[in-house]
Amino acid sequence: xxxxxxxxxxxxxxxxxxxxxxxxxxxxxxxxxxxxxxxxxxxxxxxxxxxxxxxxxxxxxxxxxxxxxxxxxxxxxxxxxxxxxxxxxxxxxxxxxxxxxxxxxxxxxxxxxxxxxxxxxxxxxxxxxxxxxxxxxxxxxxxxxxxxxxxxxxxxxxxxxxxxxxxxxxxxxxxxxxxxxxxxxxxxxxxxxxxxxxxxxxxxxxxxxxxxxxxxxxxxxxxxxxxxxxxxxxxxxxxxxxxxxxxxxxxxxxxxxxxxxxxxxxxxxxxxxxxxx
Amino acid sequence: xxxxxxxxxxxxxxxxxxxxxxxxxxxxxxxxxxxxxxxxxxxxxxxxxxxxxxxxxxxxxxxxxxxxxxxxxxxxxxxxxxxxxxxxxxxxxxxxxxxxxxxxxxxxxxxxxxxxxxxxxxxxxxxxxxxxxxxxxxxxxxxxxxxxxxxxxxxxxxxxxxxxxxxxxxxxxxxxxxxxxxxxxxxxxxxxxxxxxxxxxxxxxxxxxxxxxxxxxxxxxxxxxxxxxxxxxxxxxxxxxxxxxxxxxxxxxxxxxxxxxxxxxxxxxxxxxxxxxxxxxxxxxxxxxxxxxxxxxxxxxxxxxxxxxxxxxxxxxxxxxxxxxxxxxxxxxxxxxxxxxxxxxx
Numbered sequence: 001x002x003x004x005x006x007x008x009x010x011x012x013x014x015x016x017x018x019x020x021x022x023x024x025x026x027x028x029x030x031x032x033x034x035x036x037x038x039x040x041x042x043x044x045x046x047x048x049x050x051x052x053x054x055x056x057x058x059x060x061x062x063x064x065x066x067x068x069x070x071x072x073x074x075x076x077x078x079x080x081x082x083x084x085x086x087x088x089x090x091x092x093x094x095x096x097x098x099x100x101x102x103x104x105x106x107x108x109x110x111x112x113x114x115x116x117x118x119x120x121x122x123x124x125x126x127x128x129x130x131x132x133x134x135x136x137x138x139x140x141x142x143x144x145x146x147x148x149x150x151x152x153x154x155x156x157x158x159x160x161x162x163x164x165x166x167x168x169x170x171x172x173x174x175x176x177x178x179x180x181x182x183x184x185x186x187x188x189x190x191x192x193x194x195x196x197x198x199x200x201x202x203x204x205x206x207x208x209x210x211x212x213x214x215x216x217x218x219x220x221x222x223x224x225x226x227x228x229x230x231x232x233x234x235x236x237x238x239x240x241x242x243x244x245x246x247x248x249x250x251x252x253x254x255x256x257x258x259x260x261x262x263x264x265x266x267x268x269x270x271x272x273x274x275x276x277x
Numbered sequence: 278x279x280x281x282x283x284x285x286x287x288x289x290x291x292x293x294x295x296x297x298x299x300x301x302x303x304x305x306x307x308x309x310x311x312x313x314x315x316x317x318x319x320x321x322x323x324x325x326x327x328x329x330x331x332x333x334x335x336x337x338x339x340x341x342x343x344x345x346x347x348x349x350x351x352x353x354x355x356x357x358x359x360x361x362x363x364x365x366x367x368x369x370x371x372x373x374x375x376x377x378x379x380x381x382x383x384x385x386x387x388x389x390x391x392x393x394x395x396x397x398x399x400x401x402x403x404x405x406x407x408x409x410x411x412x413x414x415x416x417x418x419x420x421x422x423x424x425x426x427x428x429x430x431x432x433x434x435x436x437x438x439x440x441x442x443x444x445x446x447x448x449x450x451x452x453x454x455x456x457x458x459x460x461x462x463x464x465x466x467x468x469x470x471x472x473x474x475x476x477x478x479x480x481x482x483x484x485x486x487x488x489x490x491x492x493x494x495x496x497x498x499x500x501x502x503x504x505x506x507x508x509x510x511x512x513x514x515x516x517x518x519x520x521x522x523x524x525x526x527x528x529x530x531x532x533x534x535x536x537x538x539x540x541x542x543x544x545x546x547x548x549x550x551x552x553x554x555x556x557x558x559x560x561x562x563x564x565x566x567x568x569x570x571x572x573x574x575x576x577x578x579x580x581x582x583x584x585x586x587x588x589x590x591x592x593x594x595x596x597x598x599x600x601x602x603x604x605x606x607x608x609x610x611x612x613x614x615x616x617x618x619x620x621x622x623x
Contacts, residue, residue, distance in 0.1 A: 195393035198352055199407045199458070200382035209409075213397045 030157045041163045044113075048162050052105040056098060063101075064088050106162075110169040111223065118174045118222070122181025123207065132182065139175040147172050173225070180222035184215025281494040282328035282351060282462070287360030289346055289518075292317030295358045308517055320346045322518040324360070328511075331492040335509030337499055343518040344498045348466050351496060352385045353377055364462070382411045386455035390467035392447045394439040400426060400450050401435040407458035425453040429483060445476035449483070456487070463495045470499065481508055502541055506530065506550050514538055526550045548575030548611035553591045556610045557600030563588040570599060578607040 010018070055063065064085055071084040091100050125132040147168045154164045188211050196210045212219075290298045290311070298306075298317045308319040321343050328334040338344040349355040350362055353369050362369040364384070372380060386407060394403050401422055408418035426435060429449040439447050448468060455463055469477045485508060488495065499505050505512050506526040513523040522534040530550045533539035554570030565586035568577050570593055581589050581604050591600045 189393070191389055191391050191393040192395060194354060195387070195389055197354060198381060198385075198387040198464075199410050199454075200378040200380070201410050202378060205410060209406075210395065213395070216397075 026153065026156065034157055038158055041158065044109075044166065045161075045163050048105065048109050048166065051109055052102050055101040055105050060092060060097060106166065106169070110166055110173065113166070113170055114174045114177050115223070117170070118177035119181055119219070122178045122219075123185065123212075125178065125182040126185035126211075135178065139178060142171055143175045176225035177219070177222035180218045180225075181215060184218030185211045187218070188214045279330045280327045281330040281365065282326075282334075282496070283361075283363040284324055284326040284328075284347075284350070285361040285363070287321055287324040287347075287350060287362065288358045289320040289343075289350070289355065290317050290358045291320050299359050320518055321350075321357070324518075324520055326513055326520065326523070328494065328496060330494055332510040333488065333495045333497055333508055335497045335499060335505040335512045336515055337502060337505040337509075337512055338515030339500055341517075342515040344500075344515050345466055346518075347515065348464050348496055348498050351462070351464060352381055352387065382407070382458065384460050385462040385464060386458045386460040387464040387466065388448070388451045388455045388468040390470055392439070392444075392451045392471075394447060394450055394454075396439055399436050399438055400431060400442070403439065403450050404453045404457055406454055411458065421457055422453070425457045426450075428456070428487065429453045443476075445472050445480065448472060448480060452480075452483070456491075461493055463493045465495060465497045467498050467500070469504065470501065477504070484508065502545060506545065514541075527552065527555055531555070546575070546611075548578065548607075549573055551610050553577055553589075553602055554599070556606055557591040557602050558606070560590070560598050560600055563590070563601045563603070565589045565601070567592050567598070574607055574610045577602065578604070578611065581607060 009015075058066075067088060068081050068085050071081050072078075075081070088100075091097060121135060125135050150171060151164060151168050154167050158164050158167075192210060192214065193206065196206045201209065288299060288302065290302065292298065292315070295317065298311060298315060301315070302311065302319060302322070306315075308322065311317050311319050324347060326334075336344045336347055346355060350357055351364075351369070353362070353372070357370065364380075369377070369380065395406065398406070401419065404422035404426055405418040408421060409415075413421075423435065426432060429452050431446060431449050431453065434442065434446065439450065442450070448471075451468070455465075469480045472480060481504065484495075497505075497508060506529070509526055511523065512526055512529050513520050514529065515521070516537065522529060522538055524532075527550060529538065530542050530545055530547055533542050551574045552570065553568055553572050553574065556574065557570070563586075565588035566580055566584045567590045568580065570591050577589060581587065581602075588601050588603045590598045591602060593599045
């Protein structure tokens with residue numbers, strides 16, 4: 001009867017050995033290759049730091065002007081432009097300009113990264129059913145595992161800092177971009193594609209003149225999802241220990257500040273990208 | 278007339294093992310057997326068609342007859358299971374990918390039933406699409422596109438998006454896009470079927486107008502016999518993937534090959550299909566208006582009714598009298614063949 005009530009698990013010693021073995025081998029791996037891997041991500045870090053410095057060095061009126069210009073280009077709506085200006089003004093008023101610049105640079109860099117990795121993968125998936133059947137379960141795993149789980153090995157390898165934060169955001173945010181790029185391209189009207197073929201378009205012309213433009217509303221839905229997920233960025237950016245301390249030592253009223261600042265930036269990105277679908 | 282496009286023993290079978298099914302079809306398996314026993318669809322069954330240069334060849338059939346499949350073999354959007362397609366002595370099926378793309382860019386353009394315009398491009402940008410793919414410089418492409426937009430009567434709409442236009446206007450863009458590439462072959466897949474009857478007639482007129490000047494080789498797919506008779510120089514009727522009759526509109530109407538076609542043609546206005554030279558009698562010296570042998574019976578009836586004479590003289594191209602018709606001949610030609618039996622029924 002014991003067989004049915006107790007799961008025949010491995011013995012305690014076996015489990016401990018297994019744990020030790022995994023721990024040891026990962027430690028060994030990170031000791032051996034940690035520096036190389038860090039060096040590999042160094043350009044990314046430099047870019048991120050550079051971009052953040054640039055934003056922080058930009059005089060605030062110019063920054064607001066540029067952001068409003070971008071909002072106008074993306075949405076063609078004067079209401080959204082005014083909303084953008086007001087929300088950034090409020091952020092500054094509450095003394096969170098510097099922090100917001102880090103957040104914005106993190107969002108911008110991670111968006112560029114997500115698009116430059118996600119778009120090609122999405123395109124590949126749309127062209128091959130086999131690629132789709134391989135990538136889909138990987139995306140499922142990426143979306144179901146909580147971010148701190150895959151953050152642990154990354155932090156062990158690279159330490160706590162901007163790059164692990166960035167990696168966490170990318171892993172968290174890239175699945176919707178890949179999925180919606182794939183879906184968007186697969187949903188392109190087959191008669192329009194046939195027309196492209198009938199006029200002698202080559203595969204590249206087909207992709208850039210027909211498939212991607214027509215998939216754009218869906219791709220933007222993915223970007224929108226992504227930028228709404230950027231609060232994960234803060235987990236990494238604010239250095240996890242700081243963050244824990246901050247939660248522990250401050251009351252809800254001071255929590256309201258960063259949260260609302262986050263909300264403003266998010267609202268802005270959301271309105272501007274949503275316009276496209 | 279010389280032959281422009283020649284289709285020889287073309288077969289298309291849809292299904293996972295089409296090549297193996299080909300043997301069965303050659304040895305006499307019918308479409309139904311192939312469907313029921315082997316789960317393959319016989320799309321085209323031994324098509325042989327010679328399409329004349331600079332003429333309008335209509336392929337007519339009901340849905341499922343294989344007409345859209347057939348037209349897609351001419352520019353090889355669909356690969357045949359067996360058979361040959363020759364255009365100006367070149368085998369389309371032997372072309373490499375690059376040659377085929379070049380052929381589609383320069384030689385054969387297409388108009389689609391649901392327009393298939395790019396929704397994110399303006400009318401002008403849509404019209405220059407084929408030219409862009411040809412690699413033409415932007416300025417020249419724009420100039421040519423504007424010319425064709427004007428020719429199809431859309432001047433002033435260059436900067437509109439397809440979504441802002443009515444169906445008829447969208448198809449004008451489709452037509453302008455196809456004409457802009459200067460291809461000598463124009464493939465039209467049910468191009469006017471999605472339009473209202475009035476707009477459809479309009480578009481037919483535009484097409485006939487342009488054709489009288491451009492002399493392209495046009496393959497026109499339709500399920501509408503009126504349309505087929507109106508614009509076709511030659512008509513091929515397709516049923517269950519097989520050509521059951523081909524000929525001029527008059528031949529189809531006057532000598533339907535079987536009951537299926539006879540049934541189709543019985544409600545047709547024959548006065549708009551039959552021409553004088555088909556029904557004229559030998560010249561017996563009667564006087565009357567001089568009419569061309571290519572004139573339609575309906576138009577002649579109007580003229581003879583308005584003239585004092587009850588006869589008309591039928592002339593050939595050189596102005597010689599080749600025969601006469603009287604008003605009775607004209608009325609008889611327009612009457613339906615089964616009219617007597619209908620009268621008895623009353």
